[in-house]
Amino acid sequence: MSDAVLRAGGVDAGYGALQILFGVDLEVRQGEHVLVFGPNGAGKSTLIKALFGLVKPSAGHVTLAGRDVTGRAPEGMVAHGMAYVPQVSNVFGSMTVLENLEIGGARLSRSRREARIEEMVALFPVLGDRRKQSAGTLSGGERQMLALARALIPEPSVLLLDEPSAGVAPKIVEEIFHLVSGLRRTGVSVLMIEQNARQALPHVDRGYVLEGGAVRMTDTAASLLDNAEISKLYLGG
Numbered sequence: 001m002s003d004a005v006l007r008a009g010g011v012d013a014g015y016g017a018l019q020i021l022f023g024v025d026l027e028v029r030q031g032e033h034v035l036v037f038g039p040n041g042a043g044k045s046t047l048i049k050a051l052f053g054l055v056k057p058s059a060g061h062v063t064l065a066g067r068d069v070t071g072r073a074p075e076g077m078v079a080h081g082m083a084y085v086p087q088v089s090n091v092f093g094s095m096t097v098l099e100n101l102e103i104g105g106a107r108l109s110r111s112r113r114e115a116r117i118e119e120m121v122a123l124f125p126v127l128g129d130r131r132k133q134s135a136g137t138l139s140g141g142e143r144q145m146l147a148l149a150r151a152l153i154p155e156p157s158v159l160l161l162d163e164p165s166a167g168v169a170p171k172i173v174e175e176i177f178h179l180v181s182g183l184r185r186t187g188v189s190v191l192m193i194e195q196n197a198r199q200a201l202p203h204v205d206r207g208y209v210l211e212g213g214a215v216r217m218t219d220t221a222a223s224l225l226d227n228a229e230i231s232k233l234y235l236g237g
């Protein structure tokens with residue numbers, strides 16, 4: 001047994017006859033923060049969807065805390081401790097901040113839900129100030145914080161984040177990465193995708209380069225940042 005919270009082994013996946021992922025091996029260890037990066041269209045979002053059960057692998061397996069969960073639907077993944085924040089449409093814009101958080105805790109008892117919402121408001125104070133406001137009026141950064149907070153309410157063991165800096169003003173991007181990095185204190189493991197890999201890598205432990213639906217390289221974040229070839233090919237020089 002390894003200490004991997006989440007593991008993909010030899011995962012093939014795609015859309016109908018269109019194969020996108022080819023034998024992907026990846027793991028996220030207990031408490032670890034991992035970045036997946038690579039060119040547009042590499043299959044990064046598809047990989048996260050295959051891990052979360054939104055796309056069914058046609059080969060290989062996914063294990064969550066040592067349990068084979070290959071082919072389960074997202075509800076099953078959530079029940080076993082996975083949470084997913086999609087790249088777009090990750091909050092309900094017509095509902096208030098508080099209502100969005102309540103949805104995150106829909107499976108919890110009322111007292112537990114209320115307690116978790118207060119913990120999230122302590123972690124993201126801006127949400128507390130805006131709890132009665134409709135989520136559609138939030139800035140890009142606040143919206144990402146709300147999506148993060150909502151996903152964290154059930155206390156997942158592993159959090160999948162698809163481009164948390166998307167739609168966020170450049171000067172707030174660093175704040176988002178810093179907040180995600182700060183989640184280490186809670187013990188949650190993170191698998192994050194980012195276009196903005198040069199800026200995200202210093203905040204994570206390890207990274208995977210995905211290109212053409214296959215893992216090209218994996219190493220510590222520090223080594224990837226130091227690697228001249230990786231830098232030139234995938235980190236914008």
Ligand SMILES: Nc1ncnc2c1ncn2[C@@H]1O[C@H](COP(=O)(O)OP(=O)(O)O)[C@@H](O)[C@H]1O
Nearest residue numbers: 015018020038039040041042043044045046047
């Ligand atoms: N629902 C879908 N149906 C068919 N093809 C898709 C679908 N979603 C994504 N693709 C294709 O899969 C490939 C990988 O997309 P994606 O996983 O979103 O890449 P990335 O997140 O790395 O930019 C792209 O060629 C994209 O056009």
Ligand SMILES: [Mg+2]
Nearest residue numbers: 044045046087
């Ligand atoms: Mg994507």
